[in-house]
Amino acid sequence: MVEPVRIRGDFERAVIGAIEAGLPLVARPYADIAERLGVDEERVIETLAVLQREGAIRRMGVIVRHHELGYRANGMVVWDVPDDEVGRIGRLFGDAPFVTLSYRRPRRPPQWRYNLFTMIHGRTRAHVVEMVERLAGMVPDRSFPHEILFSGRRFKQRGARYAGGAVVSPPQRTGDRALTRRETK
Amino acid sequence: MNDEFALSALEQYLVNDFQRDLPLVPRPFKHIADTLGIGEDEVLDMLRRLKAGGVVSRVGPVFTPNHLGVSTLAAIAVPPKDLTRVAALVGRYPEVNHNYERDHRYNLWFVIAARDHEHLGKVIDDIASRTALPVLELPMLEAYFIDLGFRIDFGSDHG
Numbered sequence: 001m002v003e004p005v006r007i008r009g010d011f012e013r014a015v016i017g018a019i020e021a022g023l024p025l026v027a028r029p030y031a032d033i034a035e036r037l038g039v040d041e042e043r044v045i046e047t048l049a050v051l052q053r054e055g056a057i058r059r060m061g062v063i064v065r066h067h068e069l070g071y072r073a074n075g076m077v078v079w080d081v082p083d084d085e086v087g088r089i090g091r092l093f094g095d096a097p098f099v100t101l102s103y104r105r106p107r108r109p110p111q112w113r114y115n116l117f118t119m120i121h122g123r124t125r126a127h128v129v130e131m132v133e134r135l136a137g138m139v140p141d142r143s144f145p146h147e148i149l150f151s152g153r154r155f156k157q158r159g160a161r162y163a164g165g166a167v168v169s170p171p172q173r174t175g176d177r178a179l180t181r182r183e184t185k
Numbered sequence: 186m187n188d189e190f191a192l193s194a195l196e197q198y199l200v201n202d203f204q205r206d207l208p209l210v211p212r213p214f215k216h217i218a219d220t221l222g223i224g225e226d227e228v229l230d231m232l233r234r235l236k237a238g239g240v241v242s243r244v245g246p247v248f249t250p251n252h253l254g255v256s257t258l259a260a261i262a263v264p265p266k267d268l269t270r271v272a273a274l275v276g277r278y279p280e281v282n283h284n285y286e287r288d289h290r291y292n293l294w295f296v297i298a299a300r301d302h303e304h305l306g307k308v309i310d311d312i313a314s315r316t317a318l319p320v321l322e323l324p325m326l327e328a329y330f331i332d333l334g335f336r337i338d339f340g341s342d343h344g
Contacts, residue, residue, distance in 0.1 A: 022243025025229050028211055041211055049209050058249040059205040068190050068240045069337050094330025102330040105323040112321055152286035155272040160248055160256055160282045160298035
């Protein structure tokens with residue numbers, strides 16, 4: 001397993017904490033954050049620019065909820081592919097325009113046999129099933145055991161938060177807006 | 186499907202064309218406004234409306250997995266009658282972000298992000314002990330394709 005890059009110091013942690021739930025929707029969002037942190041706007045932007053240059057920020061922009069736009073069928077397709085072929089097949093499936101994620105994950109026998117995960121968002125389940133058949137057909141004369149796990153209720157959906165601290169036991173109630181972490185002080 | 190949130194043509198552009206590459210400048214929304222040929226206030230109003238309608242979850246960064254911290258996908262096979270209760274328990278951890286029901290014996294799927302492996306391990310152990318159910322831990326080993334935004338097809342038949 002890869003060791004993560006440590007967040008460098010309290011200031012960087014505070015900036016990440018301030019932006020994790022999204023930019024404030026005001027004309028100068030970084031000035032707004034800077035004011036809360038008691039620094040100037042330029043320092044906030046520079047801190048984020050460093051994180052972006054280093055690859056810690058994968059993308060920056062409008063984060064859309066597909067479900068609300070009619071993409072009601074979210075299928076996580078799990079495949080059991082021979083380990084020496086999973087790279088080739090994972091890339092092949094990932095190139096399909098309707099696949100939004102293609103990841104290798106560990107098998108956990110006997111409970112879990114699948115080592116390749118692809119995500120497909122479709123407007124209907126039938127549409128997703130059709131796309132899965134197209135994927136399966138991309139490797140001629142072979143068939144890989146697979147299952148489609150459609151999503152049901154969404155109990156929680158937001159971006160990962162890294163600035164938070166050492167709490168292990170769950171607090172009574174966390175709103176997604178409860179953002180300010182005590183330990184950033 | 187009539188319960189979809191209806192988007193104006195401008196809002197469709199806003200949703201599709203700015204999922205990445207938002208510049209790190211003092212007035213990022215002015216950049217969007219200039220590209221769309223409208224005012225900065227209009228962009229902010231549209232974003233507020235889209236956010237209130239749940240179409241936009243936020244405007245901001247997506248952090249690269251396992252870079253600033255570590256994360257893993259996890260699943261639990263929950264007896265169906267207990268699913269709501271267990272999902273609520275899991276969702277209360279600030280380390281848990283996505284938390285979904287899926288139609289499978291493993292019916293609860295969630296992502297845990299933490300600053301290091303030690304903390305991640307503690308959260309998983311804590312969830313397993315509080316739910317009294319084993320947690321299947323499925324960290325990403327290799328990414329063959331990662332989501333860099335997703336083009337919404339507004340034009341097609343929604344069938």
